[in-house]
Amino acid sequence: MADHYDIIIIGGGPGGYTAALKAASLGFRTAIVEKEKLGGTCVNKGCIPTKSLLYAASKFKELQNCDEFGVSTDFISFDFKKMQQYKKSSVKSYRKGITDLIEEENITVLTGTGIIRRNKTVEVHSAQGKDYYTGDYLIIATGAKCVIPPIPGADLPGVLTSERLLASDNWNYDRLLVIGGGVIGVEFATIFSALCSHVTILEREDHLLGPMDTEVSQALEEELKQRGITIHCQVNVKEIKEDTDHGLSCVFEMGGQEHTIQTGHILIAAGRQPFLEGLLGEDVSLELENGHLKVNSEFQTSEPGIYAIGDAASDILLAHVAAAQGTYVVEKIAGVEHTIRLSVVPNGMFVKLPVVPSCIYTEPEIASVGITREAAVANNMHVCCGHYSMSGNGKSIITSRQNGFIHLVFEEFSGTLVGAQIVCPRATDMISEMATAIANGLTAKQLRLAMRAHPTYSEGITAAIENYFETKGEQGNDERETGTVKKPDGRAPY
Template sequence: MGEKFDVIVIGAGPGGYVAAIKAAKAGLHTAIVENRRVGGTCLNRGCIPAKAMIHASSLYREMQESERFGVTASDVQFDYGKIVAYKQETTDKLCQGIDQLLKANGVTFLSGKGTLEKGKAVRVVTEEGESCYEAENVILAAGSKPLVLPIPGLDLPGVLTSDELFRLEEMPESLVIIGGGVISVEFASVYSNLGCKVTIVEAMPRLIPNMDKEISQNLKMILKKRGVDIHTSAAVQRVEQEGDQYTCVFVEKEKEVRASAQYVLCAVGRCPNTDGLFGEGVEPEMERGRVVVDEEYRTSIEGVYAIGDLIRGMQLAHLASAQGVYVADKIAGKEPSVDVHTVPGCVYTDPEIASVGITEDEAKEQGLSVKVGKFIMSANGKSLITKEERGFIKVIAEADTDVILGAQMMCARATDMIGEFVTAVVNRLTVQQVAKGMRAHPTYNEGVVEALEDIEGNAVHIMPKKKR
């Protein structure tokens, strides 16, 4: 048996590496196990590379449309290889930063495949051999992998997961995306911006179905305007290969429809990556492939915790990081320093989408009496300057107390501005408390005050409703 630690973390993604650093900062002897690069899916195969490609493709589209600002740009082109290199450079810098943070905080890095054995032992296997370590506490943070549905044809060579799409070195000419969630619409934005013919096939009645209905409707209109072909309430039956093309066959409105492309992307979500995570005789309670935990992320095995994509809940990098902080604080005997229940959701399309708390429809379903304030961003000065697409900010507040319960935003910089509403919801701030702070002009953030003031009918830049 090798060295003994206070904490061993299996997985160095955004949940794992944050938990390890927090534990080390609290004075706990900490190790982290990872068989690939640090940063996990988010940094290497998800959030960061996707957002880098969104930025590059959006810049290309903006340059093509620059004449509307009085700027003429001729012969605008892109080099897909250089976009991929820029994406990789961004990832590499952040990975290097995490490596340095782990080292600077005294976290022992164990390179290899980590497996939980009996007695809170962790076996680490490499090509050279294996070692075993003991721990007082083990945090499972092995993350997730792309989910592939049992649909005929998804094993064909031209059917890709998001991992494989990132590895393409040449720009796809056409792409059919199975799924209409966050991963789907972000990739649709990237490739349609670059001139790729994109088709989305979604089984649910609308895109990003977990978001506010109005957001879904607006996003569908914007994507269609940009040339994306969208099919909702469409059940995929199979994928067929026809020469160098792949055809997605689906049923829509009781009719069989065929959509062909150079590649098919399966973007229906992700599932826990538990392959090789548990040794022989180690059986934590599981439910539908996920590790079952209590409210403090403890598994059924004493001293073993699980966080992030391994457990039930939203699969988001920032949620995994918050859970990592929470568990590290609990192990160190501290009061948790983060609220893990109020989780912002973000979609990096153009315009951006962000939400937190409950929607208006959810409030109705729960029988809550609420007030709703809304501001259309076409009346916002900064939005007019930058000629933004249709967008809005909506705020949901408790009718009796004016406590803010949720917010939905579809506008420029929404993913940055949602933090203000996260703070409001976590601290149960009222509409009046959040509106009291002065916002600079001209900014997109001015729309926040307008939406808040609309709850009481006092917004300056919203036309008063006509009295009947």
């Protein structure tokens, strides 16, 4: 007889383990099916290891440019193998924290590959054999995998995915070509450029970072170019070939002409897609949509009692989105009040605003939440914006990090914050205030009441709010309707 649980979760990544912890805290008998290590791609092969290497590389970069602070060094070098050991230590420590919480909550971890069968039965294949478990509810949280586009030569030695590159212990990356200018691509370009590698990015679209605000992507592109990174946009990669002199060469078309770049290694960072292989048995069929599991507004699949969260079902492939959806689904099953908002429609508006922070850990950091001015105008929303250049911010001057800006988008008539884009150090921390404001429908007047410490990067938020009031008072209706911005000289208001 199959062992029975209230909730069985397939996948132990951020969505899966967050859902499990929430379920256990609400009294459900809970099990997680995970074929590898708890934490999923994010903890073991994605976010945590990447950000660890970014931090280590940034330290090396800082020491190379510390003379202006009165710090002199005779010789600076890096040990890539030790950096990787630091990365592995960070991953191990983070994963242990998750494992400890799972054990404290008496959550059962079923190690193996889970296959969904009829009547909400999960068949688990492990080294010990095959076992069956049943649940009142199933939650699919199987995550995503790297996309390998159909480029001839993409399977050659030296052509890597982000997961393979993260696992490398030895340094032989003097020349790195990155195919894809999204988040993964620009973060790896930042790491290897900081470690003195000659980096080139090839991007298919007309600017980096795809759906990100145009001004944000332009600011990042300028910063990356200043760091010596070569960037080519509107590129069509034709072929990857072996090269006797350098290892590899990449043939691509740009501006109607064919070009060739010689390089040592190529990172393919063309995005990720849901990992659903082997998930469903022959006696179960779940409806798909654009390669994802199709779910309703409550994340229920076409089969009652079976839910899907995170990368398996969402268009937004972020760890914190998966975690938030996991919490939402368990609270829905339990019939308790939701403790998290995934989107919001402010009073008097007709546009649904995502309350999902998007963070990119380049230098400077980039973070956004809500909608951009362009998206607001496309939805016929009348907006007025506040803008502040971080060149005049006290903390930016102290740290010699004066590139960047804060851009806030407010609905014109109510003054409600509907979007924020931040480019500066600690932007990924600062964006939480903006997400909180959008989730609670706060206005510029309410945000203005908050005192922000001096000297901090967050003072730029106050300055951007002040610029909004100046802009709103000085512009005519036609300019406000298109979200035109009057940019201040960058000086702080105090």
